[in-house]
Amino acid sequence: MTTTLKVAQTFLAQVCLFAATALAQDLSLNLQDHRSLAEGARRIREKTHWMICVEEPLRASKAASTAGQPRDNRGAEPPARDKLQVTFASLRKRGDRPQALQQIVSAYNAQNPGGDGPYRLESVASYQVLVPATGSILSARIGVPRAARLAQDHLNALATAVSSQAGGTEVMVDTAAFGFRFNQAFHGNTDLAVKPFEWGVSNEVARNALAGLLNSSLTSTVWQVDCHVGIKPSVGHCILSVMPITVEVTNSAGRMVKRTLFYDKAVGNTNVVVPPPPPAQ
Amino acid sequence: MLRMLGFFVLTVLALPNSALRGQSLYVLSDLYIDEASGNVTGTATTSTDYYTSFYYDIGVNLSLRIIPQYGSPYYACSNWNSTNSSSSVSSSCSTNLGTQFADVELASYHWLDATYYYYQLQYCSWECYYFADYYGFSFLGTSGTYYDNQYFYAPGQTTPSSQRTTKSANLYKTKARGGCTYPSSETVYGWGWNAYNAYAAQFLQVLNGGSFNNRIVSEVFPSQGTDTCWRPSNGGQPVTTLAPGSWLVNFIKAMDYNGFASFSFNYSNGWGFDHLGFYGSGGANLLSSYVQNVRNQGGGSCSLNFSQYMYMYCGLYSTSNGGAYYKFNNPLVITVNATGTSALLNSQRSGIDQSRNIP
Known part of the structure; x- marks a missing residue:
């Protein structure tokens, strides 16, 4: 596994280099769309590699849709458009993180009165989570029977438990951002890597349970909760998306490019095969 | 190049645009590794078809970069060659790896300089004579980096042009030394x-x-x-x-x-x-x-x-x-x-x- 180790070390060196350069930048956000807060969090993740998650509140069904509002295949609507305008005076070092994240929360709350807010910032393990003050579906206490499953199935079991605490609102798991290979990204990509392991929780806040589960992944993973408004008689639903981190790095040609981090927590792990990067990228 | 002007005009008069055959360009390279001796040889060739080659100057430059299993990468050799009188030009360079395992990268740069002559592209007096790209060389889809040998073929449409134009392509190949072959x-x-x-x-x-x-x-x-x-x-x-x-x-x-x-x-x-x-x-x-x-x-x-x-x-x-x-x-x-x-x-x-x- 010499190659794997060497690659992983090179990769980490790149990430450190990135951190040194990216943190030296300031960032302005001027967003106006559905889910501006989540988009703002994504852009900050790209610049800083901070593990930021966003959770929307559970939404009640309503009688009629807003004209022009897109509907999904279940007849549900996304939340109304919102906005986020903020300039960060400093994203220069990791110590700036609490202040920067508090700034984004304050700006969003002030600019969207009557919207989903107010939001607050919550720290869970290595994550910074933007949570509605009224809580989200992940604020409930849940129990997931301990059993041997694949990572994707653990997530599904967690979603089922969350759904049962959310008044029957369906909670679906979305791992598409892994290119539909969440199990490989979690367990490793050799032939023997993907195998069940035991996990379960009892009377634990769903957010903490999720953070604990994702902590076992070989790939840094964040989450986002998106809830759609049900148009009666349809009920709304929520999507729990788990996603890898995409960051900006300077490549060997000196160009700033985006890289999605896979297996960044797998240094020395024999369940992961990662070739060196191809030439001239 | 001037010596060909008379022939060029004669040829254009003889063929209507729609019947013109396009000009072609080949860029090729290969990498040979002798596992026993550690000898590594890279070759690269730029070719154009014989019929049109006298309008073009062609060249090729290649280098070999060694990435050892242990130690830092280094450039082992480079070489170039060009011609204004032949339809093909090649260059090569060699090195010896000793007993070390390494990845060998061959990078080659292929270029073709075209020189054009005055030609009356439509009926008029002298004011509508242009430098004419007779074979539609301007339309060759080159200028990229490629990882396999390439063959470019121009559509053969006569078009006004500047007097000289250049097309180029980079070719990139890699092989590992260590008893291994790789799929073609x-x-x-x-x-x-x-x-x-x-x-x-x-x-x-x-x-x-x-x-x-x-x-x-x-x-x-x-x-x-x-x-x-x-x-x-x-x-x-x-x-x-x-x-x-x-x-x-x-x-x-x-x-x-x-x-x-x-x-x-x-x-x-x-x-x-x-x-x-x-x-x-x-x-x-x-x-x-x-x-x-x-x-x-x-x-x-x-x-x-x-x-x-x-x-x-x-x-x-x-x-x-x-x-x-x-x-x-x-x-x-x-x-x-x-x-x-x-x-x-x-x-x-x-x-x-x-x-x-x-x-």
Whole structure:
């Protein structure tokens, strides 16, 4: 596994280099769309590699849709458009993180009165989570029977438990951002890597349970909760998306490019095969 | 070049535009590694067709870069050559690796300078004489970086031009020294849809150019892909990359995807399945959302595009001795079409398509 180790070390060196350069930048956000807060969090993740998650509140069904509002295949609507305008005076070092994240929360709350807010910032393990003050579906206490499953199935079991605490609102798991290979990204990509392991929780806040589960992944993973408004008689639903981190790095040609981090927590792990990067990228 | 002017004018008068044959350009390179002695030789050639070569000056420059298993990479040698009197020019350089294992990279730069002459492109007096690009050389699709030998062919349409133009191409090849050979190509078979994931297409691959059983292949996505299907209203984020997989090359058997128990696919040098599509209930739900997005905009299509690179390790069952890339920039495309009440999913690997209706 010499190659794997060497690659992983090179990769980490790149990430450190990135951190040194990216943190030296300031960032302005001027967003106006559905889910501006989540988009703002994504852009900050790209610049800083901070593990930021966003959770929307559970939404009640309503009688009629807003004209022009897109509907999904279940007849549900996304939340109304919102906005986020903020300039960060400093994203220069990791110590700036609490202040920067508090700034984004304050700006969003002030600019969207009557919207989903107010939001607050919550720290869970290595994550910074933007949570509605009224809580989200992940604020409930849940129990997931301990059993041997694949990572994707653990997530599904967690979603089922969350759904049962959310008044029957369906909670679906979305791992598409892994290119539909969440199990490989979690367990490793050799032939023997993907195998069940035991996990379960009892009377634990769903957010903490999720953070604990994702902590076992070989790939840094964040989450986002998106809830759609049900148009009666349809009920709304929520999507729990788990996603890898995409960051900006300077490549060997000196160009700033985006890289999605896979297996960044797998240094020395024999369940992961990662070739060196191809030439001239 | 001037000596050819008379012949040039005569030829143009003799052939109408539509009958002109285009000019062609070949860029080639190869890398030879003698495992016993450690001798490495790189060669590179720029060629144009003989008939038109007297209008062009061609050249080639190549270098060999060594990436040792231990130690820092270094440039071992470089060389160049050019001609204004021949249809082909080559250059080569050599080095010796001793006993070390290393990746060897051959980078070659190929160029072609064209000189044009005055020609009356339409009927008039002298004011509409131009330097004329007789063979449509301006339309050659060069100027890129390529990982296989290339053949460029101009459409043969006479067009006004500046007096001199240059076309160039970079060619890049790599091999590993360490008792290893690598596939020359890969044959791709579409093999239906996964039994448990209705929208995940299966692709089987057979490697050509040697025996590669029990070697490990891995995929790499060095750049971000695109997802034109996603909208912020979907939540989550667009699918712009894939978690890289790895496979063991072996004698591979696969049942007919229509459910027949007989092994209708039975080859050595195979690997797979490489799945491309939407997994699980979450994936199916996302696919439905993507179909809805297309319908919300009045129908049409959207797609997810990825550029896959394939790497093979040198050792049997092992990744410890490095390896080499054998396939570059392989397109993976997922397309979602929606027209009226019908919807279609298409997954494409290496130009091989698999489609199915979405209820």
